[in-house]
Amino acid sequence: KNEVEQSPQNLTAQEGEFITINCSYSVGISALHWLQQHPGGGIVSLFMLSSGKKKHGRLIATINIQEKHSSLHITASHPRDSAVYICAVGFGSSNTGKLIFGQGTTLQVKP
């Protein structure tokens, strides 16, 4: 069993739809990251959070430490949101930047 599990693996949506991507982890963490990767492209950090909720434009990330679960929401989705979304976790007080990554969720938003 992977230490970081994402669901769904693939997601197709129509433009304008509300999208949710989930991430569950099995280890104690210091922080959770949501990343975005476009095909053949680099990786962009969307959020880093250790509690509660963060919002940036149409993106919202939440984390529940007790349940070891995080969600990434995209409101009013757009075709340019099509990308791979990756959840990654860093560890406790001895964090060395050693992130453990989920397998990614491939999102396609159709016009």
Next chain:
Amino acid sequence: NAGVMQNPRHLVRRRGQEARLRCSPMKGHSHVYWYRQLPEEGLKFMVYLQKENIIDESGMPKERFSAEFPKEGPSILRIQQVVRGDSAAYFCASSPLQANTEAFFGQGTRLTVV
């Protein structure tokens, strides 16, 4: 303030050659991380370096791979005697502090071994 710069973006090497991948962290960042993304697989941590020090190399293959982050200049990930299985995207990230800090990623170097 330029982001994390990796070069080359694409690198083709024949089996047995050496590959050198470079990463210049963001200005003011003294922590560098290397990750590998094999085809159809997720990202995996390789090594964490600070200036002139390797802090954690638990994700590095024991042979043929080495990394450095000298006092001056970029961080280098070096792969000797490359094999086809080394073909992957190699990403570098940097941060100003060790823990609980957002990491900024480079565009990656896509290594193809032929």
